Amino acid sequence: MKAFEYVSTASADIAVKALGGVDGAILAGGTDLLSRMKDYVTTPKRVVDFNPQSVVQKETSPGGVPTWTILAGTTLADLLASKALREELPALWQAASEVGTPQIKNMATIAGNLLQRPRCWYYRSGFGLLSVKDGKNLLREGDNRYASIFHTDGDALFVAPSSLAVPLIALGASATILGPKGERTVMVSSLYQIPKRDSDRELTIGADEVLTKITLPAPQGKNATYEARQKQSHDWPLVLASVSLRFDGASVSQASIVIGGVAPIPYRAVEAEKAMFGKPVTLETAEAVAANAINGVKPLSGNVYKVALTKTVVKRALLAAVGNRYWEEV
Amino acid sequence: MPSVWPENPRLIGTRITRLDGLVKATGKAKYPSDMHPEGMLFGAMLYSPHAHAKIKSIDLAPAERMPGVKAVMIVGAIKPGSTLRFQGDDIAAVAAETEEQAWDAVLAIKVEYEVLPHVVTEAQAVAPGAASVFKGTGIVNNQKKARSQTNGDPEKALGAPGVVSIEANYMAPVITHVCLEPHGLTVRFVGEDKIEAWASTQAVGVTAGDLAGAFGIPTTNVTVHTEVMGGGFGSKFGADIWGITAAHLSKKAGGRPVKMFLDRAHEHLGAGNRPSAIAHVKLGASKDGKLVSLIAETSGTGGAGSGSNFPLPYVYAVPNSSRTHTDIFVNGGNARAMRAPGHPQGCIVMEAAMDDLADKLGIDPLEFRLKNLKERDMVEDGFSKPTVDRTPMYLDEVAMGADLIGWKAKWKPRGKNGDGPIRRGLGMALHQWGGGGPATNQVACTINPDGSVEMKSATQDIGTGARTIFAIIAAEVLGLNVTDITSNIGNSTFPPGQPSGGSTTTPAMSPPAFNAAILARDELFVKVAPGLNAKPEDLTLADGQVCVKGEPKLPWKDACRKLGQQSIQVTGKSSPGLASQHGGVGGCQFAEVSVDIETGVVRVKKIVAIQDTGLIIDKMTWETQVYGGVIGGLNYGLFEERVMDPTVGIMLNPDMELYKLAGASDIPEIVVRAYETPAMKARGVIGVGEPPTVSTAAAIGNAVSNAIGVRVPHWPMSPKNVLDALASKEGKA
Amino acid sequence: MADLEQKTKQGASRRDFLRGSGFAAATAVITGPAIASLDEAKAAEPEFKIVSDTTTLKLKVNGVDRTCEIEPRCTLLDTLRNRLDVTGPKRVCDRASCGACTVILDGDLVYSCTTLAISCGGKKVETVESFDSGVNSVPHAFVQNDGLMCGYCTPGFVTACKVMLDHNPNPTIDEVRKGVDGNICRCGTYVGVLQAALAAAKTMKGA
Ligand SMILES: Cc1cc2nc3c(=O)[nH]c(=O)nc-3n(C[C@H](O)[C@H](O)[C@H](O)COP(=O)(O)OP(=O)(O)OC[C@H]3O[C@@H](n4cnc5c(N)ncnc54)[C@H](O)[C@@H]3O)c2cc1C
């Protein structure tokens, strides 16, 4: 790790000030940032240890839809400890429960999770986000077993790493961001973009901005997450999907279906969402809807297996939302 | 007269907790990497970022000027013009006041590279026109063919009427040792010509010799301590370039101690690995299931110079066979011995082919295996000729294992394991190993007038419980408790002890330990007999008492007090009759898995491991080793894989995250049983560190194929490999 | 009305309160985090303090006040091992994936390899060395159940086990598995580790 100067604060205002005009980085739980710094992939001149509170709360406004607020410093452990969250936002709870390890859950924050940088092994080896060297895309030519299967025409072939972004987008969450020019609120989905050049970032948040909280409307309906991974103990999802469904009687009146591990941004399966409309969730409909989720898929040389996996994961997330866990062994 | 182990042992073969357990479990044990002698500097290595490069120039001066830096040097024979043959190849080293300063200084060293074309995968290495890793006799296109071994006429036998055969490819990747404590040592150069080191090594004696050799000083001037160490698995047998470099840095820094341990990436890159195995196999049998022929063309890579051979045919009797093995060289770190070198690969290839052929023949693969056992053990342990007929042993062991896994009730032919998303499957595999140990070691036993007993030898504990083994043997002979004995090991100046490799430590060290305890006991008898008005031969020891003709007469401590000022000090040697007269052990393993055919995720549900290893000294640490071997094999079967990038030539997962290793939630129910008949015990002590890791990955692969109805030819059994195999079956159908 | 859903562990879970806020106002000596409300902290903290050089760190390790010189980039792990000679926690992956460096920081189980020492000023660090090792202890159960071989991973496992049992004195075997899933053992001692945790749960209750 290279030497840096250090600032510690619990105040977002001060954090923004401390980031101003320097090559700085916010340090939250440190589980991502410090590893990148040890690998010399990220070498900030100043590290701003931003340590706000860990609070999850649900606010009811008279007449309106209740709102969930999760402050930036909320650890995954604290998120998971919330019984109400587990009941009402199982998609988020499930995704958080599968992230990392007990130690990581105690350290990692929601902001850090959403804003962690890709785990792509070329990026982590210092070949840049797009891993293009001498005109060759290393990920396209090399070992791309964990890489994208959607949006693969461009050079950004890594997958967006955050497990929590997937349910939060499905649940329609927003992020509040404080910058030198004040506060702004964006949809969580807008935190991510597909970089075109190596100098682009995959995150839209500015280098001098700080994420302060996540808010989301209490969902009306059912939501769930399903994740497929190689190891049972800590491991990254190969593919995960979150769904949030509203019902009109037994039929789905609105569906959000978001898939992680398949694209450089959390991938919204729009066609599958449409296909789900007006149908009840059954084994048959889920299977058919999931088939729509892979429309337009373009896998790379070594990740064709992810196509079948994506179908399964979407199907299972839909069924999990209605309590059908057909794949569990009896 | 050949010695014999006690016929009715009180301690040997029982479950005894390890003596150094608590000091380890409380974090108080000081590992070589924990040492911090006064004035210590921190060392760090600069290693090649490129797979293949020539050093154009190298400038240490900027590093020398960095704050806190006390010594900087080029490593080994590196100089401008030198070729680096793999990412991780060593270049230079630094010692500084703090570790952070040492890293900064490493970054400050200026090296100009001429990057050369590389090959890092087997396919790349053998492609026409591939860059050459190095030139050598017999190496063509990065390949060196071993002499092919032929028995009988395999082609003719395979083509004979009525012979059923399969033709298949199997592949197991390179994996690395991932010792938790990295390679390295803490070392102090003392005066002009002495060295003291705390090394993470499997061989204190070899390490001392390496250091002495590097400086041209007598080995007696070098002391290597290894009180405890954090895992080696075959990769830690000497001082290595890193240890020698650290000693040079210490010397340069005026004798200040230097701590030098590799970082995790360097550990993956340069500290050893198990070679890959690629096999093209034809195996044929008569319709009634007797093997007739094996034709195998195999290859593998052990890196930029090491070989990759493995035993094949394995375990089974094949009357006609031909085998050609080709070593493929790549720009990758060199292989080192890794837990049963060669055998896991041989086992995967042979046992996969056995299963595939049994399936084609429509025979229960268990029955098929039993029909084809060899009459004589093929494994020679290097110390003695095996003379054991393994067939009846395998028959018993397989019967035990089949019973414990429920083979009869649960096994179904391939593809007949249900139609839901989750398929269950059973698989099995047999294995063998040498074991045994040479008779060249010594153990000193001291009985002091205060009654304390010390056992001492220059061997070391790599997690196998060596201290405890000495104490059990001494306590058995002296009629004491295990905790009454002090075992001092892990010091190169002690009487010569066995390097911990090849499962030889316990078999090599138990006989001299037994001999030492007996010699010491007999000397004590001579000393105390007159006072008891008895003849030495009338004396025995039991329950902390000296007995005369079986009657307890004198408590141990009182007897020892009679020694006056003089301790008894004897040195035991290996004596015949105790161990490894008939090396060669074996066993079998069974795996039950569930495979989710929609996700390709494999979960191992249960593993049964049956193992013979002669006489067992400590049942508890023995079992732990078998569990450990099985879990190592489970990692090989499910998770491990070194991933290389062909374009830039680097390892993509030199970590413990994408280099996947099992955690607690990945561990199935594991049932371990010793095959421990009186005949087995009579064979004496034979080691167990390696054999139980051999067949696990093979058994898991076979269970997966049994579950899903198609062979997954590539290890590990990852979702990708499983789904790819399922897709290729659909493609064919 | 805000219905404050969440307050996990009793007492001062480190993020229930502000951490480091006392530090910003103070000198280069890092003292404990003041327990203050957000508003108070804002008021008391108009500007920020930059630490760019070696600084003095004070923290409580295993009940003892310790002081040492660190750089901002020193991890808690390297500070413990290299500067304070607390070597129970080991450096193995150095990237938050193996658990060998596990310590208890203000009551929470964390990886010390990915924690900056400078953010631990005034905090309480407990390492395996401070645990009870008597007959009802977790380390004792590891020995009795042979949950260790080379022992290099063991301090991390013992620490994770102890915290798991502190939170859940009655774990099922799957809960034990989850509790130690942040730790990796290369020798393959998991069977003994799981038995040890279950045995420790029993004896600790019996005690
Ligand atoms: C073994 C292992 C397994 C893992 N498995 C998973 C997994 O399955 N799924 C998953 O999603 N993740 C996984 N992770 C990653 C882990 O979840 C992240 O490292 C963690 O969530 C990051 O949170 P943190 O608080 O530690 O962030 P930090 O490391 O402190 O920060 C991460 C990034 O976010 C920025 N940042 C943090 N807070 C703010 C803020 N308030 N405003 C602006 N920028 C900010 C930082 O500057 C930094 O760039 C795994 C990690 C490991 C080591």
Ligand code: FES
């Ligand atoms: S050393 Fe910290 S988790 Fe591995």
Ligand code: FES
């Ligand atoms: S006991 Fe050796 S790594 Fe766990």
